[in-house]
Amino acid sequence: MDNLGDVRLFVEAARLGSLSAAGRKLALTPAAASARLARLEAELRARLFDRTTRQLRLTDEGRLYLTCSEHALRSLDDAKAALQEGQNAVRGKVRISATSDFGRNLLMTWLDEFHGRYPDVRFALMLTDSLSNLVLEDIDLAIRFGTPQDSSLVARWLAPNRRVLCASPEYLARCGEPREPNDLARFDCIVIGSAAGPVNEWRFTRGGGAQTGTHTETQTYTVPLDGALESTDGEVARQWALCGYGLAVKSIWDVADDLRAGRLKTVMPEWRYPDAPLHALYHRNRFLAPRVRVLLDFLTERFAQTSGELEALVPCTDPAVAPQSRRRKRI
Numbered sequence: 001m002d003n004l005g006d007v008r009l010f011v012e013a014a015r016l017g018s019l020s021a022a023g024r025k026l027a028l029t030p031a032a033a034s035a036r037l038a039r040l041e042a043e044l045r046a047r048l049f050d051r052t053t054r055q056l057r058l059t060d061e062g063r064l065y066l067t068c069s070e071h072a073l074r075s076l077d078d079a080k081a082a083l084q085e086g087q088n089a090v091r092g093k094v095r096i097s098a099t100s101d102f103g104r105n106l107l108m109t110w111l112d113e114f115h116g117r118y119p120d121v122r123f124a125l126m127l128t129d130s131l132s133n134l135v136l137e138d139i140d141l142a143i144r145f146g147t148p149q150d151s152s153l154v155a156r157w158l159a160p161n162r163r164v165l166c167a168s169p170e171y172l173a174r175c176g177e178p179r180e181p182n183d184l185a186r187f188d189c190i191v192i193g194s195a196a197g198p199v200n201e202w203r204f205t206r207g208g209g210a211q212t213g214t215h216t217e218t219q220t221y222t223v224p225l226d227g228a229l230e231s232t233d234g235e236v237a238r239q240w241a242l243c244g245y246g247l248a249v250k251s252i253w254d255v256a257d258d259l260r261a262g263r264l265k266t267v268m269p270e271w272r273y274p275d276a277p278l279h280a281l282y283h284r285n286r287f288l289a290p291r292v293r294v295l296l297d298f299l300t301e302r303f304a305q306t307s308g309e310l311e312a313l314v315p316c317t318d319p320a321v322a323p324q325s326r327r328r329k330r331i
Contacts, residue, residue, distance in 0.1 A: 004076075006040040007069050009033060010048060014066050015138075017056055019049075078287035090291050091120035097142040101234040101254035103127040107143070110302050114295060121291050129194070129234050140292045143299075145251060145276035155279040156296065159303040162252040162314050163273045165202075166264045171244040178247075178268055180206075181219035188246030189223040193232040200225055202249060204271040219271070249273055252310050259313060266314060278303065 005026075012022035013033075023033030041048055048062035058066060098107050103125060111123055126139070147155045171188075178184050181204045191200045200223040207216040229245055231237050234254060241248040241255075242263055258264040280296055282288065288296075 003040060003043060006036045008073065009036050010040055010062075011066065011069050011073060013037065013049070013056060014058055014062070019051075019056055074286065078289075089120075090118045090294050092289065092291050093122045093124055094291055094295055095124040095126070095138055095140045097126045097128065097139045099129050099144070099234055099254075100127045101238055101251070102143065104235060105254065105257065106306075110299065114298050117298075118291070118294065121295070129192070129232055140282065140289070141296065142281040144279055144281055147277075147279055152284055153281045154284050155281055156300075158278040158280055158300060159253075159307040160311070161276050161278050162310070163249055163276060164252055164255070164269075164314055165204075165247055165249055165267045165271075165273060166241060166255055166259070167247045167267055168242055168244045168263065169265050171241075171246065172265060172267070174244070180268065181221045181271060184221045184223075184247070189228045190237050190240050190246045190248040191223055191225065191228045191230045192234060192237050192249070193230055198225060198228075198230055199249075200228065202273065204268070204273055206271050251276070252314055253278070256310055256313055269314070 009019075009022055009026055009028070012025055013019045016022050016025070019033050019037060020030045023030055026033075028036070037048070044061075044065065046061040046065070047059050048065060050057045050059055096107075096111075104127065108125070111125070115121060115123075143158070145161055175187060178187055181202065184202070189200075191198045193199070201220060202223065203218065203220045205216055205218050229237075229240055231240070234250070237248050238250060238254060238258070240246065241250070242258065247267060252259075255264050259266065280299065282292070282296075
């Protein structure tokens with residue numbers, strides 16, 4: 001425990017790729033940070049980093065020590081959180097990852113409300129449309145559409161998520177409106193990119209399915225990428241749609257206000273794009289600190305209150321899919 005501060009400095013330097021940045025985060029001067037790292041390396045009798053003026057790179061010994069150090073620090077942090085739980089303490093920092101649109105347009109408002117109830121809780125909010133590595137980036141809670149296949153995470157169902165094809169009224173007045181997916185070849189399309197590549201295969205279904213006794217029709221349109229607008233940022237795609245640049249598939253959670261205000265309009269409402277329910281993701285093997293558990297319960301309540309309004313905004317026309325949106329999933 002004598003060199004715990006040195007170990008934390010080492011872990012932060014490896015995470016940030018900069019000893020000076022790690023020092024600033026821990027309120028150390030560059031000289032002090034350098035001295036503490038040198039002390040740790042001397043004690044271990046091993047060089048942890050290969051250092052140049054521009055780069056900080058882990059050695060083989062550094063990579064081995066980093067893995068063990070991260071596990072040890074997480075165990076100590078979890079033990080501290082467990083003690084705080086015994087004191088019913090809801091305080092400390094919660095590191096949250098969320099998609100760009102949802103984080104800016106709704107989550108920030110909810111976090112302000114939560115902070116009003118629990119003023120001793122602080123937030124670190126990371127907005128990205130890619131799924132962060134919750135372990136490496138030390139994320140306590142991630143809010144994502146769908147359920148990623150990662151056995152180290154628990155996915156807690158939060159709310160259904162209807163995805164809609166939408167465009168600005170100005171664009172539709174200028175270019176017309178498609179009636180079915182096969183018409184989309186005549187229209188401009190906006191594509192969202194992901195770590196796996198651009199999501200340019202749009203699949204739609206129409207019809208009630210077995211419960212209604214009607215035939216379910218499926219059509220798939222593959223957006224040609226050479227003529228499409230592409231972005232890995234959902235907020236950019238939304239702004240392009242608002243500017244009248246074309247059609248975009250967006251989560252109802254991201255465009256609800258735009259639909260209410262008439263800035264965007266749903267297109268082909270009888271054709272349903274696959275849903276991607278919202279989930280909260282967190283570490284399976286880590287202690288869930290009181291501040292994280294209370295925040296998760298708060299967000300679950302807010303999602304339940306708001307999802308009913310969104311279902312009324314874009315009602316579900318296919319009863320066969322409704323029960324699926326209420327399933328809670330764990331991965």
